[in-house]
Amino acid sequence: MNGKSTTTRTKLERGRSALGPALELVHTGRAPTRAVLTSELGVTRATAGAVAAELEALGLIKVDSSPGSAAGSQGRPSHRLSVRDSGPVVLAAQVHADGFRAALVGLGGRIVATVPGCVAVMADPAQVLGEVVEAGAQLLRESGLRCVGAGLAVPSAVAEPEGTALNPLHIAWPAGAPVRDIFSACVRAAGINGPAFTGNDVNLTALAEHRHGAGRGAQHLLCVATGHRGVGGALVLDGRLHSGSSGLALEVGHLTVNAEGRPCHCGGRGCLDVETDPLAFLTAARREPGPEESLLKQSGDLLRAEYGDPAVRAAAEELIDRLGLGLAGLVNILNPDRIILGGLHRDLLEADPERLRAVVADRSLWGRSGSVPILACTLDHNSLVGAAELAWQPVLDDPLAALA
Template sequence: MNGKAATRGEAHLSTRTRLERGRSALGPALELVHTGRAPTRAVLTAELGVTRATAGAVAAELESLGLIRIDAKPSAAAGSQGRPSHRLSVAEAGPVALAAQVHADGFRAALVGLGGRLVATAPGCETVDADPAQVLGSVVEAGARLLRETGRRCVGAGLAVPSAVAEPEGTALNPLHLAWPAGAQVREIFADCVRDAGVEGPAFTGNDVNLAALAEHRHGAGRGARDLLCVATGHRGVGGALVLDGRLHTGSSGLALEVGHLTVHPEGRPCYCGSRGCLDVETDPLAFLTAMGVEPGPEGLLQQARRLLAEQYADPAVRTAAEELIDRLGLGLAGLVNILNPDRIILGGLHRALLEADPERLRAVVADRSLWGRSGGVPILACTLDHNSLVGAAELAWQPVLDDPLGALG
């Protein structure tokens, strides 16, 4: 082989090697842009540990798939020197995931793009039928209408439900506040509804608080945490979720972190699980209204409880009821801190409102009752994403694309 031929062979091999490396880097690169951790090509290059040429090729491929946008001529920051790096962002007109959420006070459908952006939402329904197929058919049809109206490409669908979802069957084991039968085959029913509605892509189902934690870890108050504990109220009941080493922990069969059934008041209210005084019945919106002696109104339990905390916290009845719930919530959180040793706690639903109403009281209870709390304290923050369970449901549908963008869309 002459010298020129050898050089061409080496160049060809180098190009092929770069393409192979680039293909394997597409998913990690997309996740970095998706979660906001690679705002520029320079950061992408450093995070992937590849050459500038490979990072450029990867970004260009993702742009050609309609997933990200490259700004090759960004304006330089004031006082900076040198040519600014290309800026990377998710494509605003790119594909979407259909996200659905069902809870005790209704259901909602939305289209969610990369970056956790809500592209469109359908008006929520306030009536939940006792037949899961009826409810899921209605929420999927609402999402399908959004897809027709927007003309967006769909990568798949995700559903958030207020129940533990057993794996691998995809059954809702305890949809107590929906009047659905225990063991309802929600994943299979949802997938059938998605297919019947003509929605493209695979269908997924998960617990609503698990999905809220996933969304907050990628896009909200949990971003950057390694071991993240999320505790939240829905419209009824209390749920928990744990992100360990950056990944959602669901246990051996999807049932981990049923924190609602931690006992925080042994002589308290009877719980659906057969015990008494569980977080589920001592710190949810109904418990708050009951402690105040207020009848539930037409606006929904969670909305009513939040409104009272925000607008009438100076009222002694509101403050006394809130302090009672804060003390019991703090006791439950302290036990979880002792067991799990998280580096951050985030609170959602009514628990977020309780934290915002009296942050010092809640943090003091947790610190006083937990070994690790006394040694420096665990940050306790409010969830920051609106509709985080919807965004988390979309994350399920986006995951195959994040794993292999070219395989999923190419």
């Protein structure tokens, strides 16, 4: 083979190896133009142009045919890059204590269509997952879009590599249910193409927020959030979820924040899980939970509508102090550069941000945790978007192979 052919092949291989990184840059909004893509990839303009053109040919992104530049900028105008609205999607599903939700999610974390279902989660995970996948399959049939994978978020630690839900405590599923296998079988039975993945809902919240929301740009992102019941945590390190040796890292709900507190289902007492979740807030505010809405919605509505009520304010301050104690301990151990809060914790932060930040700073070893930004999660349905990220990952890793 002559030198020219070798050089051509080398450039082609280099360009193809850049497809995944380039797609991730556009997917996460970090490369809005071809000039930025060139800089981020560290390649020539010609290579970046070829990579963008190939991603466009695959139906994944759109390259603006009319280059433009922002007012006041200097230099050559650059082609704008964006994800393709009519491109492929993934099926995302979430199961929680009050039901499930299915969605079609495109690149960029964009929810194309979504549908909620059922108000009571049955004890048979196969029945529930069959229903949520069928709801997603109906969305696919109506949309006519190509599906390249599926992801599921569940309110339980998910053991790796088995894909079993170890502790679905707030839904009636048996411990150790093989949710990944069940979900994969339902996806295949529905005729949906692509691999299927399963993860813990708070882990997936963190992943979604890191790529598309309040956590974007953080190197070491700590996420702590309430669900309909309980508290979960997650850590993103250098863009990847830190799930530990078997998928069980960051079970922050069982950090003790009140030694004389409420009994916890883990066998301990005064855990974050039972001291700062929606039920704990309603109880501290002396409100009887109603059956018509989720505890998460009831607690959030109460906090926003009646914060001036002395009992509600006292309950909020009690939970903020305990949450701050837990966050300070996590900061001392993990040293994150950003904290994001979801669920009721987001509402508590917004109700009294200075109190929460002061508690965290006061409890840190050197006062350094007071400088760690504490932000509210910003995405709607972030666990769903995170489930979609699991399904998109093979495409981000190798678009050509995933779409073949």
